[in-house]
Amino acid sequence: MMIRSRIAGCGSYLPERAVSNVELAERVETSDDWIVQRTGIRSRHLAADGELTSDLAVHAARAALEHAGVDAGSIDCLILATTTPDNTFPSTATKVQAALGMTRGFAMDVQAVCAGFIYALSVADNFIRNGQARRALVIGAETFSRILDWEDRTTCVLFGDGAGAVVLEAVENEGTSADAGVLSTHLHSDGRFYDLLYVNGGPSSTGTVGHVRMHGQEIFRHAVTKLSEVVDEALTANGLTPADIDWLVPHQANRRIIDGIGRKLKLAADKVVLTVDRHGNTSAASIPLALAEAVADGRIRRGDLVLMEAIGGGLTWGAALIRW
Structure with missing residues (x-):
C-alpha cells in the first residue's frame, strides 16, 4: 500500500463585474472580432475596488472546504499560488489562513505565474506523500487586472481575475494508475x-x-x-x-x-x-x-x-x- 493525495473537494470564485470585449473596445483600440479570433476570449471578470487577492482566495477556499465536507481546522498545510499577492510580505497565504480560522499547520505562497497551480498542487502532493500532511488546501488566486497596462491592447484584453481551490487528503491504495x-x-x-x-x-x-x-x-x-x-x-x-x-x-x-x-x-x-x-x-x-x-x-x-x-x-x- 502507498499514500496518495486525492482531491476531496473543489471551489471557485469570480468577482461580480464581468467586462466584455465590446466594453474594452471603448477603452483601447481593439474589437470583439479581433480578440475572439486570436484568443477565444469574449469576457473576463475584474475585481472590485478594494477587493484583494486574499479576498478571492478565501471565497474559493470556503467553497472547496464546504464541497469536501471538512473545516479549516483540519487542514495541515495551505499552499497559495499567486503572482499578485496582497503585499510584498508576508505571504498572502498566511492572510488567507487567518481569515479561514486555520490556527495549526502552515501556509505559504508559490510563485510560478500561470503554471502556479500545477506547482502548488505538486508541493502539497509531495507533503502528503511524505507524511508531512494529511490534508491540504491548494488555491490559485489572482487580481491580474492590477498589473495590466490598460493602454497596451496586446495584453490588457487577455487577463482576468478569479480564484479556485481544491482540498487534498491522504488516501491509501495500491498505487496503480487505476487507483484514485x-x-x-x-x-x-x-x-x-x-x-x-x-x-x-x-x-x-x-x-x-x-x-x-x-x-x-x-x-x-x-x-x-x-x-x-x-x-x-x-x-x-x-x-x-x-x-x-x-x-x-x-x-x-x-x-x-x-x-x-x-x-x-x-x-x-x-x-x-x-x-x-x-x-x-x-x-x-x-x-x-x-x-x-x-x-x-x-x-x-x-x-x-x-x-x-x-x-x-x-x-x-x-x-x-x-x-x-
Whole structure:
C-alpha cells in the first residue's frame, strides 16, 4: 500500500463585474472580432475596488472546504499560488489562513505565474506523500487586472481575475494508475526565456509594481512545444496513452493553444474543459476555476482520468495526471 493525495473537494470564485470585449473596445483600440479570433476570449471578470487577492482566495477556499465536507481546522498545510499577492510580505497565504480560522499547520505562497497551480498542487502532493500532511488546501488566486497596462491592447484584453481551490487528503491504495488520487506531477522551468513574459518592476529593481510585458508569438511557440512534451512525459511515467484520458483541464490562456493540445491528444472537443471565453487568462486561478466548473456540472466523475497542464512566465510549465 502507498499514500496518495486525492482531491476531496473543489471551489471557485469570480468577482461580480464581468467586462466584455465590446466594453474594452471603448477603452483601447481593439474589437470583439479581433480578440475572439486570436484568443477565444469574449469576457473576463475584474475585481472590485478594494477587493484583494486574499479576498478571492478565501471565497474559493470556503467553497472547496464546504464541497469536501471538512473545516479549516483540519487542514495541515495551505499552499497559495499567486503572482499578485496582497503585499510584498508576508505571504498572502498566511492572510488567507487567518481569515479561514486555520490556527495549526502552515501556509505559504508559490510563485510560478500561470503554471502556479500545477506547482502548488505538486508541493502539497509531495507533503502528503511524505507524511508531512494529511490534508491540504491548494488555491490559485489572482487580481491580474492590477498589473495590466490598460493602454497596451496586446495584453490588457487577455487577463482576468478569479480564484479556485481544491482540498487534498491522504488516501491509501495500491498505487496503480487505476487507483484514485494524484498519479504524478511534472514541473519544468527555463530561465533563459525570462524576458518573454514578465512585469517590468519589483521591490528590488525599481521599487514599483510595474506592468505585464509579453512577447506573444514567442510564448505561443514555446507553449505548443513544451506543453506537448510535458504531457507525453506525464503519460509515459504512468504507462498511459492519450486514449486513456477522459478530460483535459488546461490552463486557459488562448483557445488556439488549447485546441492544438487537444488535437495532439486526439481528444474530442467535448472532452476539453474550456472557460477561456468567459474568464480570460486568470493565471494561477485558471485551472482550478475550470476544474471546479466541470466537477460542479457533473462532467468529471469518480474514476475519470484528468490531465492538467500549464505554461507561464519564467518560463515555467508543468502537468499533472489525476484519477478522480
